[in-house]
Amino acid sequence: MTSRSVLVVSMIALALLTSPIDVPAQQPRSGGVFRVGVPDPPALDPHLVVNFLPQTVASLAYGHLLRFPAGPDLARRRSGSGTSTAPRR
Amino acid sequence: MIGTGPFVLKSYERGVRIVFERNPDYYMAGLPYLDGVTFEIVPDQAARLALLRAGKIELAHWWGFLSPEDGKALKRTNPEIVVSPHMIADVGHIFVRADQPPFNDIRVRRAVSLALDRKSWNEALLFGEGCIDSGPVPCAMTEWKLDASKLDAAQHKYLIGYDPAEAKRLLADAGFLRGFSATESATLIKAVSGTMFHWPGFPPPWRSYYELTADLLGKVGVAIELKPEELAKYSTTTGLGKFEKMAMGPYGAGVTEVDDFLYGMFFPEAPWNRSHVNDAELNKLLLGQRRELDPKKRREIVHEIQRYLADKAYYISVPMYPRYISHPPYVKGFKHHDGYDLGRRLTFTWIDRSR
Numbered sequence: 001m002t003s004r005s006v007l008v009v010s011m012i013a014l015a016l017l018t019s020p021i022d023v024p025a026q027q028p029r030s031g032g033v034f035r036v037g038v039p040d041p042p043a044l045d046p047h048l049v050v051n052f053l054p055q056t057v058a059s060l061a062y063g064h065l066l067r068f069p070a071g072p073d074l075a076r077r078r079s080g081s082g083t084s085t086a087p088r089r
Numbered sequence: 090m091i092g093t094g095p096f097v098l099k100s101y102e103r104g105v106r107i108v109f110e111r112n113p114d115y116y117m118a119g120l121p122y123l124d125g126v127t128f129e130i131v132p133d134q135a136a137r138l139a140l141l142r143a144g145k146i147e148l149a150h151w152w153g154f155l156s157p158e159d160g161k162a163l164k165r166t167n168p169e170i171v172v173s174p175h176m177i178a179d180v181g182h183i184f185v186r187a188d189q190p191p192f193n194d195i196r197v198r199r200a201v202s203l204a205l206d207r208k209s210w211n212e213a214l215l216f217g218e219g220c221i222d223s224g225p226v227p228c229a230m231t232e233w234k235l236d237a238s239k240l241d242a243a244q245h246k247y248l249i250g251y252d253p254a255e256a257k258r259l260l261a262d263a264g265f266l267r268g269f270s271a272t273e274s275a276t277l278i279k280a281v282s283g284t285m286f287h288w289p290g291f292p293p294p295w296r297s298y299y300e301l302t303a304d305l306l307g308k309v310g311v312a313i314e315l316k317p318e319e320l321a322k323y324s325t326t327t328g329l330g331k332f333e334k335m336a337m338g339p340y341g342a343g344v345t346e347v348d349d350f351l352y353g354m355f356f357p358e359a360p361w362n363r364s365h366v367n368d369a370e371l372n373k374l375l376l377g378q379r380r381e382l383d384p385k386k387r388r389e390i391v392h393e394i395q396r397y398l399a400d401k402a403y404y405i406s407v408p409m410y411p412r413y414i415s416h417p418p419y420v421k422g423f424k425h426h427d428g429y430d431l432g433r434r435l436t437f438t439w440i441d442r443s444r
Contacts, residue, residue, distance in 0.1 A: 028422060032440035033125045036431075037137035037146040039290050040104055040130045042321040050360060051324040052343050052429055056151050059432035060109050060126060063093035063116070 095121040122439035160413020174411040178229040179341030183405040188365040196259040198402035203256040204309040224406030233347040235395040244400035256309040283334030288323035330363040343429035
């Protein structure tokens with residue numbers, strides 16, 4: 001590494017260390033109730049009504065534990081040319 | 090309602106409130122930070138804004154969206170409130186029964202599009218902050234959007250152009266105006282008429298959108314009677330294409346794949362094909378982009394779809410606008426992402442009134 005590159009790398013490192021942007025200003029706190037003003041949804045079951053409101057309400061109770069391989073990842077698995085790269089939890 | 094999400098439904102009193110409590114068994118330890126979430130049922134937008142100003146609620150809309158007008162007004166009266174303009178991936182349009190007269194005639198659909206003065210619309214209702222070239226691919230989907238400069242001008246004018254004279258000419262060609270060529274204003278017969286179904290509860294500026302559309306269409310000879318519907322009816326009928334003549338409203342705001350705006354809105358069997366489009370040439374492209382695994386090749390097909398649709402006016406796009414996502418300053422960690430998933434956003438949200 002040349003002295004010029006060392007200088008550039010050092011300056012970048014210094015800038016990152018002194019940057020206030022990436023430093024979290026506060027630690028999260030637990031507690032409290034979050035209130036949302038909304039019109040009445042037509043239903044709460046997203047399987048009964050094709051509408052964004054039941055889906056939005058249900059998103060609080062439903063999670064995303066499963067992920068499915070898709071796109072190029074699926075093609076690789078089908079052809080047996082590779083293993084899934086889909087993130088798992 | 091109990092699932093694997095961050096909260097559990099505790100109670101629902103229709104017309105009053107929906108109460109969620111923290112899921113004590115949530116799989117991510119320490120989350121959510123909130124003890125609970127309450128949806129206060131307040132049908133009126135002005136009342137919701139008043140509650141937000143008074144610190145009685147944290148969001149005045151499902152995802153905190155406000156119109157530019159409301160967002161700017163809120164910032165004037167309550168400068169402490171955090172207001173973040175954000176262009177979301179959604180579209181707004183007039184949708185028509187393209188499978189029935191008169192809108193199965195492309196001249197009539199094009200006339201409707203040419204009647205809309207989108208630039209003035211943007212200035213009058215959106216402070217010039219709107220996106221005029223707003224469909225079929227949303228402005229916010231920049232990786233898929235074909236820039237208007239890459240479209241043929243002769244086609245492009247039917248997408249976002251304003252030419253009321255040509256609109257009248259097209260209607261006359263289609264047989265809907267008589268005596269038009271003699272003394273235009275005196276003999277204009279509003280022979281194309283129909284109802285415009287909509288849900289008035291979509292947040293501002295949608296009520297203004299409906300009224301402005303009726304006014305602009307009336308000027309070229311398309312007489313519109315605005316027909317407001319209850320949400321339950323709109324959701325199960327009009328919004329899914331079960332209506333007569335014309336309807337209007339937004340679409341998207343929660344869907345996140347460009348396919349939702351293409352196959353979802355244009356393929357014959359898709360539930361959101363509200364305009365009843367059935368175009369064999371288009372169908373090949375819609376299926377093609379679904380089956381193409383190479384992202385670059387798929388993008389080219391998506392661009393080809395936009396070129397193909399530019400002059401078809403199956404849907405007549407109207408300007409869309411940034412949402413002013415607004416919440417009090419003590420709300421922390423609330424990050425917007427497109428999608429219906431409010432639960433995920435609130436998983437990482439906390440309240441800190443210490444400052």
